[in-house]
Amino acid sequence: MTLSTREAMIAVVLAAAGLAAWWYRGGRQPEVAPAVPQHGRPDYVVEQVAAVTMSDGGEPLRRLRAPQLRHYPEGGGSELDAPVLRLLEPGQPDWVVRSEQAWVSADGDEVLLEGRVLGERAAAADQPPMRIMTSQLLVLDDAGYAETDRFVELERGDDWLTAVDGMQLWFDAPMRSRFFGRVRQRLAFAEPAAAPDAPSVPGP
Template sequence: MPWGGRFCGRSMPLTQRELSLAALLIATGLAAWWWLSVRDTDQSLTPSTERRPDYVVEGLRAMTLDAVGQPERRLSAQRLRHYPDDGSSELDDPVLVVYSDDGPPLHARSARAWINARGDEILLEQEVRLQRGATAQSAPVELRTSELLVLPEVDYAETADFVEIERAEDWITATEGMRAWIGETTRIQLFGRARAALVPSTDDDAR
């Protein structure tokens, strides 16, 4: 019959074989519908792959000592989250103090931080500040940037972000970061475009 013709409502008798085939097709369709429904439901109920900490510490206070029992490093944070997959930790409002045998301690703080499982890599993020007090040879020093990798075991720090360093009335900035060796004697290597303002020392300062 061509399309557009009238369809007659006349019923046609089905054989037992045709009835069985129809029932099989219906059952197969219902099974497929059920499987798709269950699959969609399972996917919606599948746990998120988001990292979850295995423990959280509020009001962290920790200190490490050197071989003779003197303070070596002190770490405090509002909150610490430890992750079991790689042993790393995330910290909120961390403050790290690195002590020196013959100089003032180095204070590092930021809004957030990440520490690897061994504790020898610390990534400070957001509103990063490094401060070291005055010595007999140098005025207090403060460093500001947005992200800083600190290797406390070797007194080293680096960043690829804009950095600003102040010492008394002197200041210097670099657009593409710096490397800093912050041991007994501080040495800094700047990258990108650098600007500086250095106040000449007076006769009293030179004595």
């Protein structure tokens, strides 16, 4: 099937919007599991996906790259191979999110990242580098909610946290999270500064 430029851009923008949502928005816990499509025959395929999502003021918000996008008919959604999503914020380090595969629902409201899921943000002047690692992550676009029932690890500078049975994340301010199963955490505290020597007092 021949894919028009307009159709290709709609598919790519939906995929990019879904993948980016969990970094930006907050909301409610999902009520149903995502309806991941059966692996049938896609109605079109886009090779070497590269897309930029712009703000209303014309500034780039995020960039998406993937070797291949496959769209499935009858509401089956789209699959992406090895997507790399870069989230841009002026004056702040980029978030770079990678996974081995991703599935995006037809309306772009549900995203399932699978395989090795890795989100990284470089250090800035006022914040340490940060990494989030797991093997599967479900994101609900309209709710700004993300969850996994898989092992998850978070690193923030020298601090780290692991949870055996996954986590829930809500991204509205104030951002909040819940961790399940056996949770381990290490907080690295800076060494307290030595007290200054007491001034000498002359004797009588």
